[in-house]
Amino acid sequence: MTATHPDDPNLVGHGRHRDVPGQGGGGPAPTRIVVGYGFWIFLLSDIVMFSCFFAAYAVLHGATAGGPTARQLFDTNLVALETGCLLASSFSCGLATLAAYAHYPVKFYAAMSVTYVLGLAFVVLEVREFAHLVSIGAGPQRSAFLSAFFSLVGCHGVHVTVGLLWLLTMMAQVFAKGFRRDIMHRMMCFSLFWHALDIIWVALFTVVYLLGVIQ
Amino acid sequence: MTASDQERFPPDAKDGRELPGEDIAPGDERLGGTGVAHGARGYLIGFVLAAGLTAASFYFAHSTLVWAPSIPELLIVLAIAQMGVHLVFFLHITTGPDNTNNVLALAFGVLIVFLIIAGSIWIMANLDAHMPTMNQVMDMQR
Numbered sequence: 387m388t389a390t391h392p393d394d395p396n397l398v399g400h401g402r403h404r405d406v407p408g409q410g411g412g413g414p415a416p417t418r419i420v421v422g423y424g425f426w427i428f429l430l431s432d433i434v435m436f437s438c439f440f441a442a443y444a445v446l447h448g449a450t451a452g453g454p455t456a457r458q459l460f461d462t463n464l465v466a467l468e469t470g471c472l473l474a475s476s477f478s479c480g481l482a483t484l485a486a487y488a489h490y491p492v493k494f495y496a497a498m499s500v501t502y503v504l505g506l507a508f509v510v511l512e513v514r515e516f517a518h519l520v521s522i523g524a525g526p527q528r529s530a531f532l533s534a535f536f537s538l539v540g541c542h543g544v545h546v547t548v549g550l551l552w553l554l555t556m557m558a559q560v561f562a563k564g565f566r567r568d569i570m571h572r573m574m575c576f577s578l579f580w581h582a583l584d585i586i587w588v589a590l591f592t593v594v595y596l597l598g599v600i601q
Numbered sequence: 602m603t604a605s606d607q608e609r610f611p612p613d614a615k616d617g618r619e620l621p622g623e624d625i626a627p628g629d630e631r632l633g634g635t636g637v638a639h640g641a642r643g644y645l646i647g648f649v650l651a652a653g654l655t656a657a658s659f660y661f662a663h664s665t666l667v668w669a670p671s672i673p674e675l676l677i678v679l680a681i682a683q684m685g686v687h688l689v690f691f692l693h694i695t696t697g698p699d700n701t702n703n704v705l706a707l708a709f710g711v712l713i714v715f716l717i718i719a720g721s722i723w724i725m726a727n728l729d730a731h732m733p734t735m736n737q738v739m740d741m742q743r
Binding site: 425438466481582593 | 636641644648652655658680688702707717721
């Protein structure tokens with residue numbers, strides 16, 4: 387880095403942190419930062435993809451084609467239970483991350499198992515809701531509203547299912563390889579993924595279920 | 602940097618520079634001297650705040666306590682607040698100088714999400730408003 391005058395206006399606001407890697411100074415960032423940042427970009431692009439499904443739902447939520455409306459179909463008690471499961475699993479996933487960083491195997495496996503059970507409960511509740519809707523003739527073919535509903539909520543459900551498989555993979559990798567640095571990078575990505583799914587669910591239960599039943 | 606910090610965050614083939622100058626990844630957080638207990642407390646605060654906001658959302662959706670036409674706006678505000686809580690306490694996005702890249706990427710993502718959703722609703726509502734009714738279409742074909 388070239389020597390610069392401390393009053394150089396180009397350095398206003400950057401003075402103390404000129405050497406922070408990833409901001410042009412101090413050399414390449416550590417692998418951990420690069421992996422986390424890359425995965426963050428993927429998550430943001432995933433959220434952009436979800437926003438397209440949200441936009442489709444927002445446009446089509448009134449297009450019921452004479453079929454059942456959101457108000458007639460959705461059961462907010464079930465949704466509250468699903469929300470509780472996913473929120474609690476996000477919390478236990480955070481604890482699992484802490485246990486992994488601190489190299490506590492027993493606490494790590496316990497917290498990951500709790501996360502898995504809560505995530506599985508969420509998926510089971512959602513699949514039962516979908517099966518019920520299809521059985522009463524409110525499947526995705528019934529109206530544009532239901533097509534948009536099933537693709538939006540189903541897409542989130544598929545993400546959670548994939549996340550559950552990833553969770554088991556992480557437990558197996560820690561079991562087989564220990565708290566190695568590259569395994570910890572994957573664990574960091576997994577926890578980011580799991581927390582991001584919870585953020586999408588917040589938008590989902592508000593826009594689809596709560597705004598649906600009050601209209 | 603203590604010995605336990607070294608173990609928790611290995612310097613990753615870099616010089617052993619002290620942590621405060623380092624960039625941090627999204628999801629990372631600085632574990633202070635109290636380490637795990639401090640981290641767990643952050644997750645607990647986030648969990649309690651998020652649970653409270655969720656409970657408020659479900660409560661106000663059916664409540665007569667607030668003026669009914671304002672409920673959709675209230676629910677949207679509660680949802681945005683809860684997303685903020687998740688970002689801060691679970692994903693550890695902060696305003697610190699070590700987090701600027703993460704925040705910039707997030708800001709760009711939010712911009713795109715806003716353009717897609719607001720733009721779709723706007724354009725489709727506009728098309729809908731200009732669409733002739735079925736009777737008008739029949740008249741035109743006559």
